[in-house]
Amino acid sequence: MTEQKDTTLTSNKVLSLSQSIKSGLTIGEKYxxxxxQLASTTEADELLDAMKQLAAIDLTSPFVKFPQHYETADYYLLFMDRLLELNQVEGISVQEExxxxxxxxxxxxxxxxxxxxELDQKQGGAFFAEQDDHEPLFYINLEKTALRFSNRALVNFFIVREIKHYSDLDLAAAVKPLISFAHxxxxxxxxxxxxxxLDTENDFLARLAQPExxxxxxxxxxxxTADSDYRLLNLPHNNGASLQLDxxxxxxxxxxxxDYSQQWSFRVVDDDSAVSFFDVLLHYKLIRDWYLDNRDALAVRSDPLIFAD
Amino acid sequence: MASEKKQHGALEISEAINQQIAKKIDYLQKLMTALKNHDDRQIYRLLDNQRYAAEIEHREQQANDAGVMNLVDNLADQLSSYLSSKLIDYLGKAYPFFYYEEYQTGHYRIYFGNWWDRRQFGELDVLNIRFVFDQKEYKKLEKSFELANHGKRYNSKRIEDLSAENDHLQALIDSTEERSQKRAQLQNELKDASNRGGLFESAKNRETREDIKDQISQLEDQDEEARNAAANIKKNNQAVLELSKENTILSYEQKSIVDVFGSFEDFALANRNLYANYLKSLEKDNGEAKAQDNDGKQVSDND
Structure with missing residues (x-):
């Protein structure tokens, strides 16, 4: 009697263990x-679907030990890499550290x-950040299907820091795949x-952070501009200034x-709507030096990267 | 007899009046026709026949008939406003850097440029086709052309002086610590010298003491200056900005004049000839077809 009871107990345990292993393996199979799917699909929506599920999957099983695997942050990179690859966007590469x-x-x-x-633990989503100063160039949230660039980080990284090491054309080429990704x-x-x-539309207003x-x-x-060929003109209603760059x-x-609030903004106007305020900072030293020398007053507003519901 | 004479006189007088009135009517009718046709050249001729004869037809001593011309005296503002449209059109091309504001009917302020900071440069006298420049502003511009020949700007000297003063003030701020050390040292020396004082103090020691006191008081003066230095530097920087702005305005103005006229002298010459140049341009407009024929011929003649 006792023996049999023990046997039943043992076999129940075995069954439950095999059940646990099975569910671990199921997770593994799904993984x-x-x-x-992430590595081979050619459909953008399937790529996003795989990415979202990978971000959510829990691989910690006490019964099945998975080999060294990538982390969610890596999947974001793979996702971005593959999406750009599918659209023949060049200028980026991924490597293993x-x-x-x-x-x-x-x-x-x-x-x-x-x-x-870099994952945002509180809100979900992730920041795309360079790894020296961790400037978050943009934030992406897959659940909310939203992406936003950080004006402050773009200026800090490209206009303040890297302009010392690279030509304006190099920097414009570096930012290009990021813009393509967003598009x-x-x-x-x-x-x-x-x-x-980075917005090139003529009606885009880069609002200043300071109210006055x-x-x-x-x-x-x-x-x-006194010693240059540039002429800083008055706007027609004495509501600001305009500079012909090219x-x-x-x-x-x-x-x-x-507008009674007199919200000051930068606006870049060109025939093809192809030039952004970022481009102007990058290509025109006169504007760049002036902007950086007076950044307290001229800083463009950087909206919070995390999206409110 | 007497009454006959009178009658005769009265006839002469009424004849004279008739003539005068006919002249006035003729004048006014000509003016009305010219206004109807917007024949501005004819209007200018009627308004100042003497000048028109001298400058356009090169006939001197053609006196104005005050008797008819003062008929429109009280219409000066309206005529000026009327004549301004074509004139300002012309000026827009000939002087692309001038802007006008009609601040009351027929009265125009001139602004030099449409740039960030610009100057009111005088007024436009439409009826006489001339600029009445603000002499102070005009002289500044003339002077800045002169200075540009020597590679200088209108306010260069003052900006240099203020910058030098700022350097001096900054040096005072930077040497605050150094001064306080020097002062402590001097005070010690003064104490030593004072100990050697008393009733039988040597002349030399007294001199030394006075000298140290002078040095200390000099340091105190510098400290006082240093305390206000930051505020004064700021004030000077503001003054430099204002002076630089004026330099920039003058440099924009110079560039505009050089772009259009080549030199200040040619600009001044064009201003003197504005009346003739403008009315000749109207002549061309009116007989355009005819002018075109002539133009072709003129070119080949010149060749």
């Missing part, structure tokens, strides 16, 4: 199939600068994207004359 984590390189920087996704997300996966100062602007700051730019490109710093 394998998701990895395959000594600790088996993945990192991304932007063409002209080579191995000198690497980028990774692909918008066009194919219906993401809401906020390009910030001391006009002396514009005087300083005016004075800087035959077909001009930049304005002004406010809407009908």
């Amino acid at each position: 394998v199939s998701l990895l395959n 000594d600790d088996h984590s993945l990192s991304m390189q932007l063409a002209n920087f080579g191995d000198k600068i690497s980028f990774k996704f 692909v997300l918008k066009d194919q996966l219906h993401f809401h994207i906020d390009l910030g100062i 602007l001391d006009l002396k700051v514009i005087d300083k730019l005016f004075v800087e 035959r077909q490109v001009h930049i304005e710093l002004g406010f809407d004359p009908d």
Whole structure:
């Protein structure tokens, strides 16, 4: 009797163990199939689907030990890499580090600068950040299908830091695949994207962070143009200033004359809507130096990267 | 007899009046026709026949008939406003850097440029086709052209002086610590010298003491100056910005004049000839077809 009872007890245990192993293996199978999907699908929505599930999967099973595997941040990189590959966007590459984590390189920087996704534990989603100062160039949230660039990080990284080491053309080439990534997300996966100062539309306003602007700051730019061929002009309603940069490109710093709050903004206008405020900072030293010298007053507003519900 | 004479006189007078009135009517009718046709050249001729004869037809001593011309005296503002449209169109091309504001009917302020900071440069006298420049502003511009020949700017000297003063003030701020050490040292020396004082103090020691006191008081003066230095540097920087702004305005103005006229002298010459140049341009407009024929011929003649 006792013996039999023990046997029953043991076999129950075995059954339950095998059940646990089975569920562990099921997770493993699912994991394998998701990895395959992420690595080989040619459909953007399946790619996103695999990415989302991989981000959510829990591989910690006491009964099944999985070999060294990638982490969620790595899947983000793979996701981005594959999505750009599917759309023939060039200029990025992914490589494995000594600790088996993945990192991304932007063409002209080579191995000198690497980028990774850094997970946001509180809100979900991840920051795309370079790995020296951890400037979060953009934030992506798959659940909310949203991506937003950080104006502050873009300026800090490209305009303040890397302009010392790379030409403006190199930097423009480096940022290009990031912009393409955002556009692909918008066009194919219906993401809401906020390009910030990378936006090239003529009606995009890069709003200043400060509520008021001391006009002396514009005087300083005016004075800087004395020895140049540039002429800083008044906007027609005395609502700011305008500078012709090239035959077909001009930049304005002004406010809407009908708006009582006088919100100051930068605006870049060109025939093809192809030039952003970021491009102007990158390519025109006069504007860049003036902007950085007076950054307290001129800083463009950087909206919080985390999206409110 | 007397009454006959009178009658005769009255006839002469009424004849004279008739003539005068006919002249006035003729004048006004010509003016009305010219206004109807917007024949501005004819209007200018009627408004100042003497000048028109001298500058356009090169006939001197053609006196104005005050009797008819003062008929429109009280219409000056309206005529000026009327004539301004074509004139300002012309000026827009000939002087692309001037902007006008009609601040009351027929009265125009001139602004130099549409740039960030610009100057009011005087007024436009439409009826006489001339600029009435603000002499102070005009002289500044003339002077800045002169200085540019020597590679200088209008406010260069003052900016240099203020910058030098700021360097001096900054040095005072930077040497605060150094001064306080020096002062402590001097005070010690003074104490030593004072100990050697008393009733039988040597002349030399007294001199030394006075000298140390002078040095200390000099340091105190510098400390006082250093305390206000930051505020003064800020004030000077503001003044430099204002002066630099004026330099920039003048440099924009110079560039504009050089772009259009080549030199300040040619600009001044064009201003003197504005009346003739403008009215000749109207002549061309009116007989355009005819002018075109002539133009072709003129070119080949010149060749």
